[in-house]
Amino acid sequence: WLDDKQPGPPLLIGITLAFLLELGRRGTGRPLTAKSVEFSHPMGDLQALEAYFGCRIRSGANRSRLTLDRGDLDRPFVSYNAELLEILTPVLDQSLNDQQNSLSITGAVKWIMKRTLPGGHPDIQTVASELGMSGRTLQRRLTDEGTSFKHLLTQVRHEQAREYLADPSLDIKE
Structure with missing residues (x-):
């Protein structure tokens, strides 16, 4: 949930945790159960949730979380879809490159x-907040790396424009 000023909608959080467990169950072909499930908000019918997740549900926690057994996390998925892998690999590689580039504050x-x-x-306040620092601290850190927020914004806009122009599925008007 990107808005750090408000918590995420409880229903969305519940669905997300259930989806992750279901993805593990279907992917591994095993009847996985959670080690623990915690919700920061009341979640309605706890008995139904406990039956689904296979463990006690804790409500009123500091944050919502799903904990799985390490062995379940290490289980391989039973299906292999070459077409899906071909589609996802470039996206995953780009995401990995972005993460590696983000070792610096500039990245x-x-x-x-x-x-x-x-x-x-x-804006700088929003970005700084997402990085867990003040706008002034972010400005100082960017100056230390020899750049500025405005310069990076211009650079990102330029890169984004080039990506859009290179995409043949987009009309030039878009």
Whole structure:
């Protein structure tokens, strides 16, 4: 949930945790159960949730979380889909490259900008908040790396524009 000023919708959080467990169950072909499940908000019918997750549900925790057994996490998925792998590999490789580039504050800021730019104009306070620091601290760190927020924003916009122009599925008007 990207908005750190408000918690995520409880229903969305519950569905996400259930989806992750179900993905593990279907992918491994095994009847996985959770070691523990915690919700920060009341979640309704706890008995039904406990039956689904296979463990006691704790409500009113500091944060919502799903904990699985390490052995279950190490289980391989039973299916192999070459076509899906071909589609996902470039995206996963790009994500890995982005993570490696974000070892610097500059890389982290650019990554956040790329993610938020389609939704509007990213500002320094929003980016700083997502990085867990003040706007002033972010400015100082970027100056230490020889750049500025404005320069990075221009750079990200330029890179995004080039990606859009290179995409043959997009009309030039878009």
